[in-house]
Structure formats: C-alpha cells, structure tokens
Amino acid sequence: MFRRYAIxxxxxxxxxxxxxxxxxxxxxxSVYQLVENEQLVYANGIAFALLSVVMFAxxxxxxRKFLATNK
Structure with missing residues (x-):
C-alpha cells in the first residue's frame, strides 16, 4: 500500500x-467540532487524519529510499 502510494x-x-x-x-x-460540541464521534476524523499521516510518512x-533519482 505504501509502495503504491509512493509511486x-x-x-x-x-x-x-x-x-x-x-x-x-x-x-x-474534526478538532473544531470536538472542542465545540464535546462529542467523541468527531474523534473519528482525527483518527482518519492520523492514519493518513502515517501512510504519507x-x-x-x-x-526517498527506492524511487529517488541519482543526481
């Protein structure tokens, strides 16, 4: 999955x-809604964002390791 997204x-x-x-x-x-409405259902958006950041990283x-061109 990470390889395909890197490509x-x-x-x-x-x-x-x-x-x-x-x-x-x-x-x-999600952070705004969580602070403003104080409902944990908005934590799902934060979890989605954190999982996406892990995938991006x-x-x-x-x-950087395998697709970088030699310059």
Missing part, C-alpha cells in the same frame, strides 16, 4: 497535494 505521488504530485489538503481540512474540522520514506 502515485511520483506520477501525480498535484493529486497528492490535494489529498494532503483534504486530510488537513478534515483534521481541522511511510510512502515518503519508501519514495
């Missing part, structure tokens, strides 16, 4: 940037 980010960097913006937006909205590590 995807190499081929389509703009879509990766859009994914990052969506995850950041979900995180911000692992894909970035793979990309």
């Amino acid at each position: 995807f980010t190499n081929k389509f960097p703009m879509l990766h940037n859009i994914n990052l913006m969506i995850v950041i937006f979900v995180m911000l909205v 692992r894909a970035s590590d793979y990309k």
